[in-house]
Amino acid sequence: MLEKLLYLEQSDLTEFRTNIKKVNGNLVEFENTIIYPGGGGQPMDHANIIQNNKEFSVLEAKQEQSTIVYTLDGQLDPLKSVIQKINKIDRKQKTQYHTLLHVIAAVASQKYACKVSSSKIYDDHARIELLFPTSTKKNEFDKNIFWSAIQKVLSSNHPVTKKIISRENIGNENSKVRTVVSLIPKEIEMIRIVTIDDLDTEACAGTHVSNTNKISKNLIFTTQSKGSKKIRVKIEIIS
Ligand SMILES: [Zn+2]
Known part of the structure; x- marks a missing residue:
């Protein structure tokens, strides 16, 4: 299933709760995403992921054929939802x-x-x-x-x-x-x-x-x- 690329629809959305599609070590795929992965001369968003009161930084994003894979500075629990937060300014x-x-x-x-x-x-x-x-x-x-x-x-x-x-x-x-x-x-x-x-x-x-x-x-x-x-x-x- 393709995730919903919310940054394409609502570019003023800077905080969003979503579920996780897949976790592999520090790599994660979300069900929906507001985090622009970079491309077309525009860099990736400055973003953090919050889960169980713990905050993770998004270090990298890679657009793969049917999904975006984000690299974090830690490992998420795949069964719990997260809050994606991007730097508003x-x-x-x-x-x-x-x-x-x-x-x-x-x-x-x-x-x-x-x-x-x-x-x-x-x-x-x-x-x-x-x-x-x-x-x-x-x-x-x-x-x-x-x-x-x-x-x-x-x-x-x-x-x-x-x-x-x-x-x-x-x-x-x-x-x-x-x-x-x-x-x-x-x-x-x-x-x-x-x-x-x-x-x-x-x-x-x-x-x-x-x-x-x-x-x-x-x-x-x-x-x-x-x-x-x-x-x-x-x-x-x-x-
Ligand atoms: Zn443009």
């Missing part, structure tokens, strides 16, 4: 960073026909590398104009929604998705589509805010040239 920041990366990629795609060559979220900042189609296009890039376009998105209310579609039924949706769906590994049959209003549609299994107005306006935005066709954008939320 950290999750809140990561959902903001993750959604912000979508916004940056969408604006760069519309304005300069950029593609994303890589992106990564850290505990205190996030970065994204934008690949321009030509060096001429890159020379058109104006940091201030670009940043104003992003701030405009952040100052209005754009709902962020998600749905899961099977690869076969993706049909018309395909042309709207920023990442080429055919590049998504073949074993992934169900594709999660994250849409930011009329701005962006992307295949993504990360955690996001529910509206762009939930992203902090206290941001430091810096850019750095990385060769003739690439620019690295770094963003930092100041708390």
Whole structure:
């Protein structure tokens, strides 16, 4: 039986009681999970497991074919339920960073026909590398104009929604998705589509805010040239 990946449905859920599916030494599989295992440039959540008033740290998570296996710093009793607890402040920041990366990629795609060559979220900042189609296009890039376009998105209310579609039924949706769906590994049959209003549609299994107005306006935005066709954008939320 597949566990329910609650972090995909409710990214603001930071505490949850669940039963255990399997224990093998310090390795555990849960019936449900709110703990993001990491992936797509977003690191694993900072999480703890509480059982019988004892607290365990989650050290690692591994996405296996049909389940997520978490490594703890101790062994759980497989017959007793647990409370999963994730760091609220950290999750809140990561959902903001993750959604912000979508916004940056969408604006760069519309304005300069950029593609994303890589992106990564850290505990205190996030970065994204934008690949321009030509060096001429890159020379058109104006940091201030670009940043104003992003701030405009952040100052209005754009709902962020998600749905899961099977690869076969993706049909018309395909042309709207920023990442080429055919590049998504073949074993992934169900594709999660994250849409930011009329701005962006992307295949993504990360955690996001529910509206762009939930992203902090206290941001430091810096850019750095990385060769003739690439620019690295770094963003930092100041708390
Ligand atoms: Zn995402």
